[in-house]
Amino acid sequence: MNETHFYARRQKLLDRMEEGVAIVTSAPTQSRSNDTEYLYRQNSDFYYLCGFNEDNSILILVKNPELTKTILFVEAYNAEHALWNGARLGVERARERFRVDDVHDISEYATMIKDVLREHINLYIDLYSDSTRLTEVKNAAQSLHSTRGVKRHIRSIHDVTHLIRSMRLIKSDEEIETIKKAIAITAEAHHTALRKCRTGMLEYQLQAAMSYVFLNSGASAEAYGAIVAGGNNANTLHYVDNRDELRDGDLVLIDAACEWELYASDITRTFPINGKFSDAQREVYEKVLDVQLRVIEAIRVGVKRDWLQMYSEELLCDALIELGILSGERSTLIEAKEHKKYAPHGIGHWMGLDVHDPCPYVDEAGESLAFEAGMVMTIEPGLYFRADDESVPERYRGIGIRIEDNILVTEEGYENLSAMIAKSVEEIEGICHNQL
Incomplete structure (x- = not known):
């Protein structure tokens, strides 16, 4: 499947959302024993939306009355990682490959997430995930809630997996x-x-x-x-x-x-x-x-x-x-x-x-x-x-x-x-x- 199919799925998810922000994370790597890992398997919901098979990645969809926006966070190219484990796609090549509005280094996620959530009232995440990335999201929402000058803040958290998996029910x-x-x-x-x-x-x-x-x-x-x-x-x-x-x-x-x-x-x-x-x-x-x-x-x-x-x-x-x-x-x-x-x-x-x-x-x-x-x-x-x-x-x-x-x-x-x-x-x- 090419990027056109994944783009259409992201647009369909945006259509099903109310105004707000949706965040979908990649699957983490899983330790097998000591310093060895199981063969990596991507989070199916994440893959369904972008067809990307690397860990340490995050997809964000933003919807408000004026515009919609998609942001992808990926791990930057690292020469030492490439030597030992193979090259990452990296930020620049991800910009070329994916039909998203912006691509950022995953290291910027923690500092950017508060600005992404600012002035939004709905948050769509996997309610049952214990991902540290989603914990960061909840902490950012909590911080905005008590920040002076923020007129609108997250007041409803929805299960994004239900929306995605309802879409997955009918196969193309x-x-x-x-x-x-x-x-x-x-x-x-x-x-x-x-x-x-x-x-x-x-x-x-x-x-x-x-x-x-x-x-x-x-x-x-x-x-x-x-x-x-x-x-x-x-x-x-x-x-x-x-x-x-x-x-x-x-x-x-x-x-x-x-x-x-x-x-x-x-x-x-x-x-x-x-x-x-x-x-x-x-x-x-x-x-x-x-x-x-x-x-x-x-x-x-x-x-x-x-x-x-x-x-x-x-x-x-x-x-x-x-x-x-x-x-x-x-x-x-x-x-x-x-x-x-x-x-x-x-x-x-x-x-x-x-x-x-x-x-x-x-x-x-x-x-x-x-x-x-x-x-x-x-x-x-x-x-x-x-x-x-x-x-x-x-x-x-x-x-x-x-x-x-x-x-x-x-x-x-x-x-x-x-x-x-x-x-x-x-x-x-x-x-x-x-x-x-």
């Missing part, structure tokens, strides 16, 4: 293409795992095969910590140890995906380690797959997300009844949440710059949002039967299955962005045996 064509690129790489990685998986491998070896595809294809990073869960490990929803042996006769659940230009994909597939579903595994797998396909088919503009969640729970409860795991009337079972023991998580979540995009799920009245074209979400039903759960018929114990795809809401209904990734029993077994 450029964003969708970026997500598709991430999914295309992830598809190759999942198919690689299907082809390479063998009895006796270790979970992390399968993860390594996928990580190679991500990095070799130029992906910026994994979108989240990969789950490679053989056998009963699949029944731990956020299993990330990935250290156990993959055993003959078990399934392996892989929830792993990559980012492309900070945009996420999020895919889960479950398949037999030896390449052949047992009868019991196939029974459960096809129940989960049927639920997923039916839920996806129900997606269209105007459908409310909470209805989709309830619909998915009804289908999963029916599946549990048909498998003989639950008995009774569906409505009674759902009211008692009996199905939640085996299907504990939601049907999906928003996806975009974050794998769990923190966009709103409800409107200003607290009502569930209706789908609009341009929304991207995951659909990921699952059934989980622990090996030690004697309430489950013995043939199903130790089986955990989740199937997850990434769905774009369109004017015509939906597009499954990850439809190219093998999912049917026949496709999976074919790839496992190198027949597809």
Whole structure:
């Protein structure tokens, strides 16, 4: 995406603001241990507004009746930093690159912020951040409040993240293409795992095969910590140890995906380690797959997300009844949440710059949002039967299955962005045996 797209987003945010000042900060670096740091990942809201991937940066938007103004603070070029860690963009090159009204050295921020806030009544910041930069802002506002000669001062503080993340809910064509690129790489990685998986491998070896595809294809990073869960490990929803042996006769659940230009994909597939579903595994797998396909088919503009969640729970409860795991009337079972023991998580979540995009799920009245074209979400039903759960018929114990795809809401209904990734029993077994 080029600067035109980021400029348009900044203008849209200014349009949504009342008179005042909005401040969005970059993500800080994070220490891993002693003097080493984690690979840097930019604050998604900051990146959304300016596409800048350096830390120690701040974007300020000013709106008043006479004019609007955008100011970017960046770290100046430093020869010693360039020697050890690579060159910063610097002030002058930032002026050339970004369509902002002014660029300053970040070292000037502390002295300038009071003048930026002067005579404004609204302040838009991340209300839940403990950033030292935002503490400086609050201190400056407090100082102005008690300064003689200042006629107007900050009297309302608003959550800027809510405005930004409401904008992030509807993806542009450029964003969708970026997500598709991430999914295309992830598809190759999942198919690689299907082809390479063998009895006796270790979970992390399968993860390594996928990580190679991500990095070799130029992906910026994994979108989240990969789950490679053989056998009963699949029944731990956020299993990330990935250290156990993959055993003959078990399934392996892989929830792993990559980012492309900070945009996420999020895919889960479950398949037999030896390449052949047992009868019991196939029974459960096809129940989960049927639920997923039916839920996806129900997606269209105007459908409310909470209805989709309830619909998915009804289908999963029916599946549990048909498998003989639950008995009774569906409505009674759902009211008692009996199905939640085996299907504990939601049907999906928003996806975009974050794998769990923190966009709103409800409107200003607290009502569930209706789908609009341009929304991207995951659909990921699952059934989980622990090996030690004697309430489950013995043939199903130790089986955990989740199937997850990434769905774009369109004017015509939906597009499954990850439809190219093998999912049917026949496709999976074919790839496992190198027949597809």
